[in-house]
Amino acid sequence: MQIYWTTINKIIEETPEVRTYMLDCPEDFTWEEGSHTHFALEGFNAGEKPNKGLVRHMSISTLPYEKLIGITTRIREQCSEFKGILRNLEVGSNVALFKTHSNVPLRREGKNVYLLSAGVGLATFRPLVLDYFNRPDDVQQIHSLNIDSSKDFLFTDIFTSSPEKKFISEFVDNREDYYEQVKDLAEDKDGIFYIVGSDEFLVENMKILRDKGIKPEQMMLDKRQRGLEALYSSVYGTENPLIAHTK
Known part of the structure; x- marks a missing residue:
């Protein structure tokens, strides 16, 4: 399994509770419309076993031509440990992506x-x-x-x-x-x-x-x-x- 480490390039406040984290695109990282990925925070693989509490299954809200990987998520005032850590991350923070796949590509059948x-x-x-x-x-x-x-x-x-x-x-x-x-x-x-x-x-x-x-x-x-x-x-x-x- 290949893990792509990258950094947060920009944080967009979509609404009072929704943010889009725009990530730099690692070399050789590819995806298509409808893709999801495993989005992980630093420390998730620091021990003998991965810390699943620092990993979430997220959709990618951008396309490759936009040059950045968008992860859009709702973060409420009362939230999980993962969302609490994510809320405090800043531009330049490191995150990881792996196991990227699309279950819902656009079907072109007329x-x-x-x-x-x-x-x-x-x-x-x-x-x-x-x-x-x-x-x-x-x-x-x-x-x-x-x-x-x-x-x-x-x-x-x-x-x-x-x-x-x-x-x-x-x-x-x-x-x-x-x-x-x-x-x-x-x-x-x-x-x-x-x-x-x-x-x-x-x-x-x-x-x-x-x-x-x-x-x-x-x-x-x-x-x-x-x-x-x-x-x-x-x-x-x-x-x-x-x-x-x-x-």
Whole structure:
């Protein structure tokens, strides 16, 4: 396993509770849209065994052409030890990245793409939208729907509806409105639905999509194979669901 040590180049205050840590890009470090990485703080590998408390699974919110690796996360006043340490880091601090992989690349199949997210989960979709803006080939349109009860919506410079780009962006601050809109979007029986959020959020969305006739292979979740099978099993009641999109 290769560990890439790098430094914090810039810290962006996205909202009162959300920060993006922009990291220098190490030589030979590559990624694609929809990638996640293991983000580790100094000391995580100082002992005989890695200190998992100093490691978190994070989405990368930038694309390679932006020249910096963006890690966007919510840090509340009451937070974990990891977030507490992260909050006190400054530009120039060292952090590590490893095990980078994408479970949710943009599928270019000539269909409508729907991005369903909660809160800071929108960070996973920022690179997909940028990739689509740069190259809209084989995507009919993208429709983003995000729920955030804080009402401090993220990345509004990018997530703004644009008819000429065939891009729709909607934000809601309550679950009732959000799930009603998911039901409306699921009327597109041929669409591709990306979902990012907590496991509870994933399951609730999957159940709505299932009840609307959306098949498992039309859903994209930021999970590896084992996690996918567990979620699909709980929703579709099968131990070995057909998940055609997984790598």
